[in-house]
Amino acid sequence: MTDPVAPTPQLARLVVLVSGSGSNLQALLDAAADPAYGAQVVAVGADRDGTVGLERAEAAGVPTFVHKVKDHAERADWDKALTASVAQYQPDLVISAGFLKLVGDDFLAAFGDRYINTHNALLPAFPGIHGPRDALAYGVKVAGATLFFVDGGVDTGPIIGQVVVAVEDDDTEETLTERIKEVERRQLVEWVGRLVRQGWTITGRKVRLK
Numbered sequence: 001m002t003d004p005v006a007p008t009p010q011l012a013r014l015v016v017l018v019s020g021s022g023s024n025l026q027a028l029l030d031a032a033a034d035p036a037y038g039a040q041v042v043a044v045g046a047d048r049d050g051t052v053g054l055e056r057a058e059a060a061g062v063p064t065f066v067h068k069v070k071d072h073a074e075r076a077d078w079d080k081a082l083t084a085s086v087a088q089y090q091p092d093l094v095i096s097a098g099f100l101k102l103v104g105d106d107f108l109a110a111f112g113d114r115y116i117n118t119h120n121a122l123l124p125a126f127p128g129i130h131g132p133r134d135a136l137a138y139g140v141k142v143a144g145a146t147l148f149f150v151d152g153g154v155d156t157g158p159i160i161g162q163v164v165v166a167v168e169d170d171d172t173e174e175t176l177t178e179r180i181k182e183v184e185r186r187q188l189v190e191w192v193g194r195l196v197r198q199g200w201t202i203t204g205r206k207v208r209l210k
């Protein structure tokens, strides 16, 4: 069992990592506007400039930082820089919400017990960055989203929650992606709130609220 993580007595500090439109980030920002939610977004990080996700953070008055892989000689240097920026904000929970980069050893050593990711497929099926496309190509009848604690693999960590949607006969990648996102955002907001208000344990692959 990893060390249990206790509930956070004050507002829990969330750092959110994004690469794209940031609709999951927006859902967290909206939820955190109510102090009863129990958490605040203290910073937003990204691997690229000029995204709507970063604009959403700035509009909410939340500090941002960007680390691009190509600005570093080695991937490990990027990982160290990302780790240092996140650490500066002393997060209780780090959340990847459409963050399209795999983090490395330094990041996981610092935050591996408190780093979660939302993925738009029902893991362990369809890991990677094209979940809805891969699900449609396979011909599945249900799809969905998985929230999990990140480990050193690609979308392999202990699962916190999953939510399911139907796949319609006339779905395109775009329509299925949007249907998944609607339920994915709700799942993310609900589980982040529960985790920070109640604390959690991870025993092997089992995640439990305290």
Ligand SMILES: Nc1nc2c(c(=O)[nH]1)N[C@@H](CN(C=O)c1ccc(C(=O)N[C@@H](CCC(=O)O)C(=O)O)cc1)CN2
Pocket (backbone or CB within 6 Å): 096, 099, 100, 101, 102, 103, 104, 117, 118, 119, 120, 127, 128, 129, 150, 151, 152, 153, 154, 155, 156, 157
């Ligand atoms: N060590 C881990 N890091 C991250 C995980 C994870 O499971 N383990 N989840 C991600 C998010 N993710 C899917 O949810 C994911 C992100 C990125 C990739 C990937 O292959 N990325 C390539 C670049 C792709 C691109 O920029 O177009 C890369 O990192 O070089 C797969 C899955 C959060 N981080």
Ligand SMILES: NCC(=O)N[C@@H]1O[C@H](COP(=O)([O-])[O-])[C@@H](O)[C@H]1O
Pocket (backbone or CB within 6 Å): 018, 019, 020, 021, 022, 023, 024, 025, 053, 097, 098, 099, 100, 118, 119, 120, 121, 128, 129, 130, 131, 145, 181, 184
């Ligand atoms: N595996 C990574 C991945 O594909 N993540 C997916 O990117 C979307 C981000 O949306 P958003 O930027 O609107 O929150 C989300 O659906 C998330 O599951």
